[in-house]
Amino acid sequence: MTEHFASDRWDDEAVLPERPTDRIDDPVWDEEPAPGDLDLEERNSLRRVVGLSTELADVTEVEYRQLRLERVVLVSVWTSGTQQDADNTMFELKALAETAGSQVLDGLIQRRQHPDPATYIGSGKVQELREVVVSTGADTVICDGELTPAQLRTLEDRVGVKVVDRTALILDIFAQHAKSVEGKAQVELAQLNYLKQRLRGWGDSLSRQVGGRASSGAGIGGRGPGETKIETDRRRISHRISQLRHKLRDMEGTRAIKRADRQRHAVPSVAIVGYTNAGKSSLLNRLTHAGVLVEDALFATLDPTTRRATTDDGRVFTLTDTVGFVRHLPTDLVEAFRSTLEETTQADLLLHVVDGSDPDPLGQIAAVREVLHDVGAQDRPEQLVINKIDQADRDALAVLQLQVPDAILVSARTGEGVDDLRRVIEERLPVPQVEVRVLIPWARGDLVDRIHREGEIVALEHHDEGTRIDARVHPDLAAQVAAFTVTDDER
Numbered sequence: 001m002t003e004h005f006a007s008d009r010w011d012d013e014a015v016l017p018e019r020p021t022d023r024i025d026d027p028v029w030d031e032e033p034a035p036g037d038l039d040l041e042e043r044n045s046l047r048r049v050v051g052l053s054t055e056l057a058d059v060t061e062v063e064y065r066q067l068r069l070e071r072v073v074l075v076s077v078w079t080s081g082t083q084q085d086a087d088n089t090m091f092e093l094k095a096l097a098e099t100a101g102s103q104v105l106d107g108l109i110q111r112r113q114h115p116d117p118a119t120y121i122g123s124g125k126v127q128e129l130r131e132v133v134v135s136t137g138a139d140t141v142i143c144d145g146e147l148t149p150a151q152l153r154t155l156e157d158r159v160g161v162k163v164v165d166r167t168a169l170i171l172d173i174f175a176q177h178a179k180s181v182e183g184k185a186q187v188e189l190a191q192l193n194y195l196k197q198r199l200r201g202w203g204d205s206l207s208r209q210v211g212g213r214a215s216s217g218a219g220i221g222g223r224g225p226g227e228t229k230i231e232t233d234r235r236r237i238s239h240r241i242s243q244l245r246h247k248l249r250d251m252e253g254t255r256a257i258k259r260a261d262r263q264r265h266a267v268p269s270v271a272i273v274g275y276t277n278a279g280k281s282s283l284l285n286r287l288t289h290a291g292v293l294v295e296d297a298l299f300a301t302l303d304p305t306t307r308r309a310t311t312d313d314g315r316v317f318t319l320t321d322t323v324g325f326v327r328h329l330p331t332d333l334v335e336a337f338r339s340t341l342e343e344t345t346q347a348d349l350l351l352h353v354v355d356g357s358d359p360d361p362l363g364q365i366a367a368v369r370e371v372l373h374d375v376g377a378q379d380r381p382e383q384l385v386i387n388k389i390d391q392a393d394r395d396a397l398a399v400l401q402l403q404v405p406d407a408i409l410v411s412a413r414t415g416e417g418v419d420d421l422r423r424v425i426e427e428r429l430p431v432p433q434v435e436v437r438v439l440i441p442w443a444r445g446d447l448v449d450r451i452h453r454e455g456e457i458v459a460l461e462h463h464d465e466g467t468r469i470d471a472r473v474h475p476d477l478a479a480q481v482a483a484f485t486v487t488d489d490e491r
């Protein structure tokens with residue numbers, strides 16, 4: 001076992017802390033029918049994890065952690081809604097799993113009133129799940145939703161392979177995709193928060209086991225070395241969390257300055273928001289030739305990209321691409337990306353992009369609006385944009401159009417409807433309010449440029465002495481050109 005491998009294993013451990021020492025010689029575990037090599041490998045890897053968890057000293061490794069899920073079985077509990085809804089959720093989970101790099105072997109949906117508190121799917125179904133896992137040769141089970149540490153543990157014990165939840169999966173995708181220093185820090189923070197909660201559960205069970213085994217172990221003596229280590233780990237994690245929070249606050253400050261700068265120059269801003277994979281980056285590229293990464297993968301974009309664009313009448317505005325949303329985005333991630341999404345709370349217009357070819361566009365719209373609400377952007381002007389009309393079903397599209405009559409239909413791929421969209425953006429961008437009538441001397445061409453860019457020109461004439469302009473501009477610019485105001489008799 002190489003050192004490199006070792007740290008990889010620890011990385012896996014980060015998201016799915018397992019009980020460290022007890023499992024290998026746990027008699028119950030040994031009695032389980034061995035599903036061959038897989039089980040053997042699993043035990044080996046567990047054994048490896050034991051030694052490695054001490055390496056938690058370097059918590060920064062969480063940043064680079066990947067689950068490396070390979071062959072997975074998906075499980076979801078279906079509590080309400082139609083069969084179709086349940087299937088859609090499952091397909092989304094599949095897309096998420098594939099984005100994380102895994103091969104989906106099978107998917108099981110369990111109908112229940114509530115997820116089972118002990119085993120999520122209900123103890124009767126666990127055996128069935130185990131059979132599917134063994135027969136497909138899966139190495140991982142991914143559960144939809146967010147499971148408690150105890151549920152994850154119980155399922156792992158009884159199914160015999162690694163079990164992760166949707167939250168861990170999404171965190172993993174974010175970790176793989178984060179590019180900027182800030183994005184990485186945000187994901188790491190969310191991962192550490194997730195990990196910290198899991199450590200707590202782990203600590204509880206450990207202390208019980210240690211106490212049980214060294215049966216004299218009540219009171220002080222009952223604090224096994226494992227528990228002490230966990231507490232050390234938790235302290236380290238807490239320390240790292242507060243470091244990251246500091247770092248992020250600083251970076252947030254820098255961004256706020258940049259944003260304030262744009263605001264002072266009164267450049268209107270448009271933020272492109274929407275469900276992951278809706279085509280936000282494609283649309284940004286279409287509107288600005290920005291060359292932003294477009295991928296048929298969820299969460300391709302994690303770092304907000306801002307580009308300048310110009311309306312037909314020459315006004316400059318900014319367009320910002322944002323991280324995609326998804327149903328039940330882990331709260332920690334919403335929290336972590338709050339600063340990134342702050343862009344949206346300041347935007348003059350939100351372009352809410354919807355994948356018109358998705359089976360449940362209204363569900364996507366609702367999920368996105370929920371996140372917008374969470375970050376405090378619910379009162380921003382919103383323009384719905386139904387994208388991918390080239391591949392959407394015509395009938396479904398017609399129905400959708402009735403449901404959201406104000407939406408604009410486009411295809412970022414073919415360019416269809418994009419001109420309409422430009423026109424609507426232009427109409428909905430805030431128009432500068434102060435009317436000015438000025439004669440700008442030739443030497444101040446910079447001011448003429450600014451009026452072009454930041455204001456709206458009503459009339460323009462070239463005179464011998466300079467440029468005569470009637471325009472509507474923002475108050476800041478109005479003040480700067482005030483010295484060149486013309487009176488009626490100069491007209």
Ligand SMILES: Nc1nc2c(ncn2[C@@H]2O[C@H](COP(=O)(O)OP(=O)(O)OP(=O)(O)O)[C@@H](O)[C@H]2O)c(=O)[nH]1
Pocket residue numbers: 274275276277278279280281282283293294295296297298299300301302323324325387388389390391410411412413414
């Ligand atoms: N057929 C069709 N496909 C599109 C259209 N717009 C985008 N796509 C495809 O949809 C996929 C996702 O596009 P992106 O632009 O990366 O979507 P996004 O919303 O930025 O996704 P994330 O950043 O992952 O949240 C890519 O495979 C695009 O080629 C469209 O109008 N028609």
Ligand SMILES: [Mg+2]
Pocket residue numbers: 280281282293294300301321
């Ligand atoms: Mg994108």
